Amino acid sequence: MAATEHDAALGPEPGVPAYRDAVPGYEPAVSGFGTGQAPSGPGVPGSESGGDGSDAHDGYDGYDGYDDAAEPTPTRGGGRRAARSRTKRRRIPGWLEILGYVVISLTLTSIIKTFLIQMYYIPSPSMEPTTYKGDRVFVDKLSHWVGGAPARGQVIVFHDPHNWMLSTGGGSGGAFNLPDLLAAVGILPDQHDDLLIKRIIGVEGDTIECKSADGPLFRNGAALDESAYIMNGKTGRPCANGVYKVIVPPGNLWVLGDNRERSGDSSYNYLKKGGDAGFVPTKNVVGHVVGVVSWLRDDHPAGS
Incomplete structure (x- = not known):
């Protein structure tokens, strides 16, 4: 102041x-x-x-x-x-965040199983001893999508070409149910009745011949040694379904089960129906097997 x-x-x-x-x-x-x-x-x-x-x-x-x-x-x-x-x-609600993760996971799984790799269930003993009933197999689809041609010796999964399952007592499929839905998104292995698993023996142009039931099987005039994969090895019967001689048409395959005596394969259907009933179009191929999971089957020591 x-x-x-x-x-x-x-x-x-x-x-x-x-x-x-x-x-x-x-x-x-x-x-x-x-x-x-x-x-x-x-x-x-x-x-x-x-x-x-x-x-x-x-x-x-x-x-x-x-x-x-x-x-x-x-x-x-x-x-x-x-x-x-x-x-x-504003914070996203917890339930909506979880739902988003689930949708993303299922979408990625579906993409992987559609274009890359998928698991399938083995319902029969036709491929023993390579796979047993109850095994799960991983099938490579990418090679098929990018144009890789099926090769001799590959074990493939393919769609039933000529009602093979009906001729061998298999089912014709049923209504779409929850297991089918879970298999569609890749959570469960695919168990569709129209899917089969066999080994490629001949590709287009190959001549496949069985001269006797005890074998051996001939491809383009040369006897094949199949003891490494057929049932009972060297004592197995490569031509158990009978005697035949075929030339594989263009765009088709000749496939046989490793357990020849219990397989509804190309030889079985050809001898039973004749014509082209034994050939599998290459377009029916889903992919080839790259891995086998055995410990999930009931009779496996590690199974449940």
Whole structure:
């Protein structure tokens, strides 16, 4: 509060030092402390002092010392909380997030089983000892999709070409049910009745011949040694279904089961029906087997 003329006339209260004495080195012409003016004078950067004590304009024009109306310091954490509240996004409900993960997982599984690899269930003993009833096999589909031609010796899964399952006492399929739905998305192995598994013995142009029931089987005039994969090995019967001689037509395959005596394969259906009943169109091929899972079957020591 400014002093009145009466107070100024009286001077400072006895015992209280004058203002100039309370601040050591106080120089009104040098220091602007408490005057509301910027410092000036010799030695002050940016100051040009005139001979009459007036100051030249040097960027401090209007400077009024410390700002008494400075912004108040925000409370601890208040600024951060306010910022977070402004940028906070709406959280997705937990059930919707879980549903999204399930849909994405099923979509990826379906893509993999459709174009890459799929598991199938073996329902019969026709391919023993390569696979047994109850085994699961992994089938490579990618090679088929990119144009890979089926090769001799491959074990393939294919769609029934000429009602083979009906002629051998198999089922014709039924209504679409939950297991079919789970198999369709790749959770369960495919168990459709129109899918068969056999070994490729001849491709288009090959001549396949059985001269006696005990074998051996001939391909293009050369006897095949099939002891590595047929039932009973060297004592097995490669031509158990009978005597025949065929030439595989273009775009077709000749396939046989490794357990020749219990397989409704190309030789069985050809001898039973004649014509093209024993040939499998290459377009019916789903893929070739790349792995066998045996421990899931009931009669396996590791099975349930």
